[in-house]
């Protein structure tokens with residue numbers, strides 16, 4: 001398989017270039033669908049069936065498996081959307097210099113979409129049948145919390161033994177065996193407006209009330225327990241000499257353990273339904289929308305298999321925890337052995353410094369193909 005991949009490295013790069021040069025931000029339905037159409041054709045040429053799950057607002061999701069697949073026990077998750085808005089490709093399209101390739105979504109995760117496809121192709125060319133034991137979900141809204149694809153992923157994951165998730169490997173090449181859970185909350189404060197010079201006593205400051213809440217929220221941070229709470233955006237007031245009648249805060253919450261989901265939602269509710277400034281009203285909305293991916297025994301066992309596979313092809317396997325969320329959380333929460341970070345190596349996702357390490361394409365594709373084959377044989 002390795003020789004086949006090495007021989008095809010130019011085709012691999014060309015397909016990555018083609019996909020990177022399509023704006024496919026989560027809100028660019030047309031672009032995400034274009035990526036989906038290209039990949040559908042490629043898979044169909046290999047004898048795979050593509051089931052298109054139509055979406056109104058976001059891109060369509062694709063569920064892909066080989067026409068001779070027989071009750072696959074492996075689910076593979078990859079997303080076609082990026083965080084970049086329409087027009088980003090025009091500003092900085094695909095290019096490369098030395099061993100790094102650049103462009104919007106190159107590592108998160110256009111390159112993964114391509115290595116997944118080539119892993120399957122390599123298996124087929126080598127006469128292995130592992131590709132019949134996989135079901136692939138390519139979703140369109142991962143970067144905005146998998147709003148419409150979560151139920152689909154959960155439905156398809158039930159009954160699977162393994163979940164392989166195609167987020168990029170870490171910059172040091174490590175796979176991902178645990179991730180923190182994540183939630184977004186919005187805090188609204190209503191006050192009463194009044195002229196701050198003429199009749200300040202009539203006003204009730206929403207901004208003052210919000211300030212108290214920000215401090216209380218930030219006091220919830222507990223690095224040891226894996227809890228982060230960040231008020232990342234605030235907005236409020238109408239002019240400098242008006243006591244503010246409204247204020248809003250956007251809160252990002254991260255947790256490490258599944259037990260912290262309810263706990264955190266309760267604490268936030270408690271803080272954000274009382275007020276420290278009489279006459280103001282505080283409300284909160286939001287939820288923990290990605291459970292944490294915990295490193296379970298099943299994950300350990302899967303990791304052990306992957307280590308053996310790595311040994312057999314000369315790739316050192318190491319794993320790590322990360323704070324970022326991914327769809328791996330959904331399969332892990334269902335008790336399915338899940339490993340993430342199976343894409344190629346790169347760094348700085350979600351930024352304009354994002355890069356793909358070109359020399360990792362062949363080894364990581366080979367690793368993925370070998371993992372699929374090994375799991376299929378079990």
Ligand SMILES: [Zn+2]
Nearest residue numbers: 079108109167
């Ligand atoms: Zn991603």
